Amino acid sequence: MDLMEAIRGRRSIRSFLDRPVEDEKLQAVLEAGRLAPSARNMQDWRFIVVKDEPTRHRLAEAARKQAFVGQAPVVIAACGTSDLVMTCGQPAYAIDVAIAVDHMTLAAFSLGLGTCWIGAFYEDQVKEILGVPESARVVALLPLGYPAEPPRQTPRNNLVDIVAYESW
Amino acid sequence: MDLMEAIRGRRSIRSFLDRPVEDEKLQAVLEAGRLAPSARNMQDWRFIVVKDEPTRHRLAEAARKQAFVGQAPVVIAACGTSDLVMTCGQPAYAIDVAIAVDHMTLAAFSLGLGTCWIGAFYEDQVKEILGVPESARVVALLPLGYPAEPPRQTPRNNLVDIVAYESW
Numbered sequence: 001m002d003l004m005e006a007i008r009g010r011r012s013i014r015s016f017l018d019r020p021v022e023d024e025k026l027q028a029v030l031e032a033g034r035l036a037p038s039a040r041n042m043q044d045w046r047f048i049v050v051k052d053e054p055t056r057h058r059l060a061e062a063a064r065k066q067a068f069v070g071q072a073p074v075v076i077a078a079c080g081t082s083d084l085v086m087t088c089g090q091p092a093y094a095i096d097v098a099i100a101v102d103h104m105t106l107a108a109f110s111l112g113l114g115t116c117w118i119g120a121f122y123e124d125q126v127k128e129i130l131g132v133p134e135s136a137r138v139v140a141l142l143p144l145g146y147p148a149e150p151p152r153q154t155p156r157n158n159l160v161d162i163v164a165y166e167s168w
Numbered sequence: 169m170d171l172m173e174a175i176r177g178r179r180s181i182r183s184f185l186d187r188p189v190e191d192e193k194l195q196a197v198l199e200a201g202r203l204a205p206s207a208r209n210m211q212d213w214r215f216i217v218v219k220d221e222p223t224r225h226r227l228a229e230a231a232r233k234q235a236f237v238g239q240a241p242v243v244i245a246a247c248g249t250s251d252l253v254m255t256c257g258q259p260a261y262a263i264d265v266a267i268a269v270d271h272m273t274l275a276a277f278s279l280g281l282g283t284c285w286i287g288a289f290y291e292d293q294v295k296e297i298l299g300v301p302e303s304a305r306v307v308a309l310l311p312l313g314y315p316a317e318p319p320r321q322t323p324r325n326n327l328v329d330i331v332a333y334e335s336w
Binding site for chain 2: 001002003004005006007008010012027028030031032033034035036037039041043045046047048049050051052055064079086087088089090092094095098099102103105106107110117119120121122123126130131132133136137138139140154155156157158159162163164165166167168
């Protein structure tokens with residue numbers, strides 16, 4: 001699929017078919033994340049792929065009871081593994097994991113799959129469910145599956161509202 | 169350009185031709201960022217496009233004297249504008265801006281342009297140079313231009329090293 005078609009067409013999907021994701025497609029989604037750039041090429045990430053249904057439902061509970069998270073046949077927990085704080089003040093892991101997950105969402109869409117960025121979850125609960133060590137952080141949950149809903153478009157501001165020239 | 173071709177081919181570019189970026193291409197790069205998803209669809213970002221040469225060189229100074237930042241004909245300062253902290257503990261603006269900038273880097277590559285994520289900058293200096301208000305954050309600088317160097321590939325870990333199944 002064309003890049004701009006993917007960027008234009010991707011939607012947040014909150015309802016999934018009861019249909020498994022082919023392993024080939026799952027691997028292609030993970031591959032898109034693997035190729036992402038990261039600070040100092042640290043690749044300071046770890047992706048936990050959850051297919052087990054009871055575990056998915058526990059993750060959905062931890063995600064403030066967003067049931068659709070557990071209905072997706074796959075949930076990917078995207079974790080950060082470095083403690084580098086960049087000169088600008090941002091922790092490298094958060095930016096790096098976000099880049100990798102963005103790659104994954106676009107790849108998923110290009111394969112006919114839907115995803116939804118989930119930041120509304122209790123990290124301590126997710127860490128306990130998945131055995132994530134103290135030193136790592138869970139940055140996002142990403143349910144992945146075939147969309148059961150027609151893609152819904154959310155509005156965007158115009159460029160003139162979000163772009164400035166030469167100064168703020 | 170095909171999405172996976174863009175994901176596979178994008179490289180960090182640290183040397184730029186002395187050739188301006190066509191406005192049409194600049195707008196296409198910004199458009200890719202505009203379309204990015206964000207927490208609650210807040211679009212909590214502002215992108216400052218800098219072409220002015222003295223300002224670019226001041227930004228390069230603030231970026232720990234990485235001269236190539238100022239040699240690019242365009243530098244985009246990607247700023248976050250919300251103070252929402254998601255339930256998971258991550259500030260929404262950092263994740264959201266990272267997603268939008270990732271879109272931009274892929275779009276740039278598809279148009280024959282090069283970019284490089286810059287996190288090594290003194291945020292207070294960049295804020296002063298560009299007049300960014302106290303309440304906003306500068307998450308990344310993104311030099312943008314025609315690459316003067318052949319793309320150099322950096323290695324990546326294998327999937328088996330970065331993916332776990334069912335638990336950490």
